[in-house]
Amino acid sequence: MSIQQKKNWRTKLHEIIYEADTPAGKLFDVVLLITIIASILLVMLESVKSINAKYHDLLNISEWIITILFTIEYIVRIITVRKPFRYIFSFYGIVDLLSTIPKYISIIFGGVHALATLRALRLLRVFRILKLVRYLGASNNLARxxxxxxxxxxxxxxxxxxxxxxxxxxxxxxxxxxxxxxxxxxxxxxxxxxxxxxxxxxxxxxxxxxxxxxxxxxxxxxxxxxxxxxxxxxxxxxxNKPKQEPEKDQWHLNTQSCPNCSAEKHKDNAKFCYKCGHNLHHA
Known part of the structure; x- marks a missing residue:
């Protein structure tokens, strides 16, 4: 019973943190984006000497609270996937880490916390939340x-x-x-x-x-x-020249993330991961 409860706990957290198709997942991502924007504004305001002189303690405490929340989120992201190193060394995993550690490093090297503006890269997740994944094809064409x-x-x-x-x-x-x-x-x-x-x-x-x-x-x-x-x-x-028709299927992608290999861009109603074959609904 305890093993099943553990699976349900990990599965639920995985759906909330890594996916945006459920109300809870979408709410989590929206709150996360708001927090990221707030943290960037705090770092920018702290760089203004007149504001920092007047509200230094408030800015510092607020920044530490946000950093701790990001740290907890980063740890939870790791423990909710079966292959944590795949997430840790992925693009978003590296960005999440780099956006968390500057405040800790600033304890030893002052001023480094300004690099917390790297959190702006985390705003790229807005594509998942607003269902804009379909438009990433245009950016892929430009990259190619x-x-x-x-x-x-x-x-x-x-x-x-x-x-x-x-x-x-x-x-x-x-x-x-x-x-x-x-x-x-x-x-x-x-x-x-x-x-x-x-x-x-x-x-x-x-x-x-x-x-x-x-x-x-x-x-x-x-x-x-x-x-x-x-x-x-x-x-x-x-x-951008017309190619084979099957590419239209990409318009039906969702935000499901495989709990085993972290692969994304699964088709609607997909039950198994197209990459590793893992059940998408069980961690």
Missing amino acids: AIKASRAKISVFLFTVIIATIILGTIMYLVEGEENGFTNIPKSVYWCIVTLTTVGFGDIAPQTPLGQFIASLIMILGYGIIAVPTGIVSAEYTAQ
Whole structure:
């Protein structure tokens, strides 16, 4: 009887923490997101000296309470899955850990708790809560397009690096140290800033020839910006071309998470995990 109660306890917690199809699971995720947003605001407010000086104790206590709650949540996530290391070393597992430990580390190294803003990554769970998982296909297409474009983009970036070195060297020879171009690395830095249309203004050409070259670099910069965009856009269009019809089944995915291997994106009414075959309704 005790073993069955243990299974029911783990199964119930798993459904609440890892899934958002039940009212309890959705409520848990909504409360979690609100807590994450509150913790990020606390860290941001603490960085404002005037606010921190006035409400330091309140901010510190509130942050510790939230950190302890996140710690408990992290531990519960581990004990409710059959293969905890799969969760611990997953993307969300690492994010959950990194969003919890900064406050503890700040006891030894002051100021590190500001890294608690990494909790913002946990807001990605909003896709599950709002049933936006179906739209992740678009982000996957974009990721595949960028991956398919990496060779072309690498060649492009290599060409740009060569161009900035040559143009930076030319500007060093034209302008010289008296106009702020004290060495080739600094001239290359100026060329990169100009080519990317950032223009900090800390160094500027003074001679007519230098200004003419700078104008050409600025115009070239606008053209260069369009190149990687065109490469990725072409690959993205290719990724979005109509394929086989079975992909429509992805519109019927839910938020069920396998208690054994933590696999997600199961179809509606699925009883067993598509990855490991474990019963989805029993821990």
